[in-house]
Every structure is written in structure tokens, then in C-alpha cells.
Amino acid sequence: MRALRILLIVVVVLAGVFIAVDRAAVYFAESEAADRVVVPGARTGSTDVSIKGFPFLTQVAGSELDEVDVKVTGIEATAGGRALRISSMEAELHQVRLTDGFSGATAARASGTAVISYEDLTKAAADGVVVEYGGDGKVKVTGTVALPVVGRTVSRSVLSTVTLVDGHTVRVHADKVPGEGIPGLEGLVREKTDFEREVGRLPNGLKLEKIQPTADGLEISVTGADVRLAG
Incomplete structure (x- = not known):
């Protein structure tokens, strides 16, 4: 024992x-x-x-x-x-x-x-554009545009849908832009608020599958x- x-x-x-x-x-x-x-x-x-x-x-x-x-x-x-x-x-x-x-x-x-945080997405957008969480899986994009005919600037905020294009590009597109009867206003606003940015530099073999706006930023599978x- x-x-x-x-x-x-x-x-x-x-x-x-x-x-x-x-x-x-x-x-x-x-x-x-x-x-x-x-x-x-x-x-x-x-x-x-x-x-x-x-x-x-x-x-x-x-x-x-x-x-x-x-x-x-x-x-x-x-x-x-x-x-x-x-x-x-x-x-x-x-x-x-x-x-x-x-x-x-x-x-x-x-x-x-x-x-991708909204702060970093804002830095990747056009100058003067701010991107924030808009709730319900949307983002809020705010931009200021100049109206050459009337000689003043206007600021507009829009709710936008974020999608993943071709597995490597983030697309932000406004659902609706209020034109308020001002000729060309919608196009000018979209030039600021609608944009695409490619996500690169991931290790070889990794790919992006799905994107979802959350309160903390864009979550990408x-x-x-x-x-x-x-x-």
C-alpha cells in the first residue's frame, strides 16, 4: 500500500x-x-x-x-x-x-x-460629413452643401442604408433626401452623403460576408x- x-x-x-x-x-x-x-x-x-x-x-x-x-x-x-x-x-x-x-x-x-467605428467612418467620408448611428439598423449622415443659385449653404441629415458590395466595399446610400422644391438640392446632398469605401488590407484568405450598423459601429462578419x- x-x-x-x-x-x-x-x-x-x-x-x-x-x-x-x-x-x-x-x-x-x-x-x-x-x-x-x-x-x-x-x-x-x-x-x-x-x-x-x-x-x-x-x-x-x-x-x-x-x-x-x-x-x-x-x-x-x-x-x-x-x-x-x-x-x-x-x-x-x-x-x-x-x-x-x-x-x-x-x-x-x-x-x-x-x-468600423462611426468616428472612423466619418473620417473616410467627404469633408464636412458626419456619420452616426440612426437606429433600427440605419446610419444618420449629415452634410452641408452650397446652393450656388441662392448663394447660401444648407445642412441636411438623412437616414441611410449600409450594404456590402462585392464582398469588399462599404456602400452608404440615403433612403430619401428632402428636396423641398429646390432644384438640384437632392443631387447636391447625395454627392455628400452617398459614398463607397473599399475595405482592404485583411490577411489573405479572409473575406467580408455581412454588414450591420449597430450603436457601436458597423459590424462586419x-x-x-x-x-x-x-x-
């Missing part, structure tokens, strides 16, 4: 050591991965990586991780000559294959959400296959 008790204690101790080593390895790998994950336009230090699954060491031995969660903040892109900033992007990556001596990684599939992360 005494020998069995000693054996059980040894097993428990070794199991504890293995778990501690495994968790330490995860912590180190997450730190290294955060520096190596390449997202074009993202600032250095803006990426957080969380490796799921246990044990981690056996996953590494098989050169494939079950799930890796990635969060990136502040992805800068250029759209229509203007900067379009993706405020944040969170993605769940599954079946992440480690390649090139662990210096590269490719996810078999991915899903997540990218968010992101999916992908064979997503290249690093290397």
Missing part, C-alpha cells in the same frame, strides 16, 4: 509539473505569435493571440493547433484616397497548421467580426479558408 501511495503521489506531482510546463509554453507561444501574426496596416503591438485547447505541447508536436483566437486593434487601410480604419477585428481560427519550422501558420478556416497568418 505504501508503494502504491508513493506512486500516486509521484503521478500527481508529474501531472502538475506537466500542466505547469504546458501552460508556460502556451504563454510563451502566445507572446511570440502576437509578434509574428502579420495583419497589413496593423500597428506593432496591436495584436493579441490566445491559444485554446489542452494539452498544448501535444498539439505542437503534431504541428497543428485546434483553435487560435486573434484580436487586432487599429487596422489602417486606404480607400478612395482616404484612410479607412478598422477599429478592431476578432477572429477564431481553427486547425492552424504550423509550417516552416514554426515560423509560419495557416488556418484551415476562420470566422469573426470586424468593427468575416470568414475565411486557408488564412495565412505568418511566415
